[in-house]
Amino acid sequence: MCNEQARRVALGLLRDDINDLRIPIHFPEGLPNLEPTDSIRITDRNVILRAAPSGGAELVVRRWSWPGSHGKPVYNFRSEGRRFEKGRCLIVADAFYEFSEGEPDASGRRPKRKRKWRFEKRGEPWFAIAGIWRNHAEVGEAYTMLTIAPGADVAPYHARQVAVIERRDFAEWLALDARPEHLLQPPPPGTFDVSEVTERPSENLLI
Template identity: 30%
Template sequence: MCNEYQLRVRRGDYDWQFSELNVPINWADAEPNRPLDRPFKPTNRATMIRAVDPADPMAGVEGLEARWWLVPFFHKGPLSAWKAMCTNARLETVDTTAAFREPYKRRRALIPFSSFIEYDEPPGWKKGEPKRRWEISWAPAHERDRVRFFAGLWDTAHPADHDGPLTSFTFVTGPPGPLFSTPQADTGKPLHSRQTRVLTLQQGMDWLKLDGGGKALLEDPEPHGDFVLKPRPRELEATD
């Protein structure tokens, strides 16, 4: 499970990558004036990229800000009444779970990021004490590799207490790869039992193809095998 991530670049630092693949990108809204060191957390608005025509993603994509924590189209009550934890979608059941099966079939997305955060319990940890905070990133192979993408899903709901439609997203997690499943040297425990699915842009365009490989594209938790784990204490992050 991933419930915190970073995007430490502006839109203009990576949107040109789409043109290199001959994919037009249009931004549907203005970029927020947000500190680059402020992490994204559930219910925050964050950047989401989707196909203009889901039947032909290569014809063009649209970027916009949307709510992280998917609220499905069938929810009609107040926003606060949707209690299901839909920040992540399980790879194993993404095509059968009620909240995700229609977005999986029709509404896939890419969520750009530059690192993500996981927590574990340090040696001697006691309940109530802060957990250890880890940042997972990679050494970019080239300039186009500074940003990668979560395999996401989106939906639009009309909650009773929301002014207009609410577009929201989630992204897919699955069984862990070696980085997450190998016991830590100092604790003897793995970092986490789940791992978010990370794609390059080329892989991401394949994910957006509704008639493509779908969830089979996400079976490998570490397709590049080059994730880097380092401590990232909370005090290093922007808070305003």
């Protein structure tokens, strides 16, 4: 499951791209200070877009994940067979990461360190992951990412992937009166550019 993403897009570009889609964008908490980062992890805060009460979308910064019933964070949420009638959001990203087992050596042993892969949307400087948000008694408003069966680009590396909403469908996903679950589909081949991430030895990649 996806437990790390990147978000390096500048606020100005983000605002211009949303305006180009003819979606009025609001900043109910003021303009956030978006420091670019290659690593947003569970419980970190990130930018989401959600339906604004006055129409269009509002941009806010919220925590990734809320505590689940057994204490584990709810950071991914399986989408199949579910209706998302409220709390839909778009999670701003320009990359997400998945991990896979390393190749076995001559003795058949696999290395403890997993291989890390970066997925970036081809031809777009940023994209949006489908999510839902809720107000949790312990942590306040927080979001989780929706997952689907993997598309052709992700399947060689992981059995699930986050659902990505195409820009043309942003307004439908956010619309309060819409039933947009049909948008949660595996993307076609060639949607993502995939590259392996080489970490410094001191970084712990065991998951």
